[in-house]
Amino acid sequence: VTVAASWVDIPNDSDFTLANLPFGIATKHGWSSPHVVIAVGRYVFDCNAALDSDLLGDLDLNASTLATGSLNELFAQGREPVSSFRCRVAELLRSDNTELQDRLDLVTEVMVPRSSVTMQLPFVIGDYVDFYSSEAHATNLGKMFRPQGDPLLPNWKQLPVGYHGRSGTIVPSGTDVCRPRGIVLDEGIPTYSQSKMLDFELEVGTFVGLGSALGESISTADAANHIAGFVLFNDWTARDIQTFEYQPLGPNLAKSFLSSISPWVVTLDAVEPYLVHQPRQDPLPVRPLRAHGNGAIDIHLEVSLSSALMRESGLNPVRVSKTNFSEMYWTWAQQLAHITANGASTRTGDFYASGTVSGTEPDSYGSLIEMTWRGERPLVLPTGEVRAFLEDGDEVNMRGWCGKGPERVGLGKVSGRVLPARE
């Protein structure tokens, strides 16, 4: 990968290099409506301003596409128009291009400090499906939730197991999470109380760009034409609520209270240099689910945690997990093929999440229940505090990135702080 130099000041190892250029939706004091923006270094490129300034050239772009407060209309056009859009922006930002660089009046219009905008949900989300595609995670959860049987059920290697979640409670990074209430067993008695086992789950989410009609199945080869891109996803989970409710129809209130995403949609074009082979699949899946080409993505993932006391003491967050997205058994392309294998339609803005990304070692697990083995081996924080599950005031940060230096393609971060239960 050789990435052209930019006239924009991009810090070394920024998530948002010229190789990335992820899309988002931002609001800002003084803007009458949300704008479509692209992250670059410490700035965002304001697509609405660029369109008004005729900087987007001969892109066949309807202005209304950028005026809806979401990325839906832009990405509904499919992969090629978005690729062209992103290439045009890359061109404008290259050192050897003067169209924008030399127009100081326009630069101040179009290049907005990232610190001055507030990122919103990138898409109006349709259906949301959460998968369960890490073999290490599914094995760990199986051992804890069903200790009497095989940790992996017979379907797990035959299809990407997943379930629909609540799309209306997906929120952008930075939103606080209130400890939920629900029905839990208290000394064997079902009791409505606040969760005592609040957890995070490290995941990577995928938005659908171009939808598909009822009856149309998307092949693994064609999946790339239907996805908008990737974000980080924290699937907050109340383990005690989950334990009591989840049989036989799956998780519901244990997860529906809130889920958090990073706001920058990193395109498949951007991560293409980091596509790698997925783990070998044995048995070979049924034909519609078979992998096509390199479906895994070499995304480094990290989770860090800080307690209120750590922050008061001036201590940095402590890294509690380090793993890689490429270890997932089922890929985003196989997941999309599976969602549509029965002829179900998809809509622009549909969202699906990978399932918790866990490696095989405890320091690569993607959830606290795995790291602490349901509290048996609590984490010890630098303050001496112990953590079986999340406590009020804790803040969870997840980061993800491919590559390094000027070639780095980062997903940014998804963070959230735990507030006490309401009332």
Next chain:
Amino acid sequence: VTVAASWVDIPNDSDFTLANLPFGIATKHGWSSPHVVIAVGRYVFDCNAALDSDLLGDLDLNASTLATGSLNELFAQGREPVSSFRCRVAELLRSDNTELQDRLDLVTEVMVPRSSVTMQLPFVIGDYVDFYSSEAHATNLGKMFRPQGDPLLPNWKQLPVGYHGRSGTIVPSGTDVCRPRGIVLDEGIPTYSQSKMLDFELEVGTFVGLGSALGESISTADAANHIAGFVLFNDWTARDIQTFEYQPLGPNLAKSFLSSISPWVVTLDAVEPYLVHQPRQDPLPVRPLRAHGNGAIDIHLEVSLSSALMRESGLNPVRVSKTNFSEMYWTWAQQLAHITANGASTRTGDFYASGTVSGTEPDSYGSLIEMTWRGERPLVLPTGEVRAFLEDGDEVNMRGWCGKGPERVGLGKVSGRVLPARE
């Protein structure tokens, strides 16, 4: 209940009496966009035309509320404004009111033959949750899917078990259902093939009108202020796909290919005379889920079936089930309280379904898998054809109604015909 007479010709035992006045969204040749309509006898009352003709009087109604092609904006206002709207329409249609009756020019504008319009989805649907609230149904399915254990799991009487389903594949009555493909066990081998066990599920669905904010739990007492009304729901299910996929995270592709609703939203105001006590709950649920007042609704429900051969032979559909919605263990109010008990927000247009409505006797079961006990006791149709599950060409009709004569409040019907699998 005493219902005023109407100047509109309403057939005896019509679902759409002056006591009902359900809301829907219709398209019609010659209309440039969908209209909000109210069913009355063989007509629909065209709310957009009535507003244009100043017939809605001093209702505080923004015209744009009716111009969005869905009921979302109208019902987002909450129960009271919709009640006033419906009362005003009832007033205009009463025999003793001449405002519309005597204006033949307006009557032809506003009263449109029901046969000339096409009903659409009433709401833009947000999240969809399917419950499992019939004790007889959950017991039957438990016996068949988990023969080794208790048919009802420990959580079943403690909370209304439910899961999120796919909102993007909910379609209006009359839409054909293609037999889905999926992964099923064929002599023990996971195989991608068309479902051989396609089934229906008789349910009643509830739309959310006034939404609720993140962190706000809706009490059973307040649920009435948050619901728009009721429809019939056919939760088509592929039992063979379900059997292989559903553990541990619940049903997904077995149901996501299509779900059908009746198009008329029958308000709580309309069914209020038919509210009755629900079955006694033992154990008493936790406080936020406890029943408030009469939460069950005395809705008669019927399912009828016809095969292609029956229709070719001029035979009427045969009734295969007759049951009553009032037998559900958990009510719509308890379900809404449960959905929000963890602080999850709700949006106008969110949809939740009761779960299959089954009585205790085989002729009151709400699905074929129960009636035929997974095919062990096939139905015999008047043509001599046998049915373990649905065959291509079969048509399923579900009807629901409260009361009779001029007081009848009917939900209309949801129907769909099975087409062969694609390709």
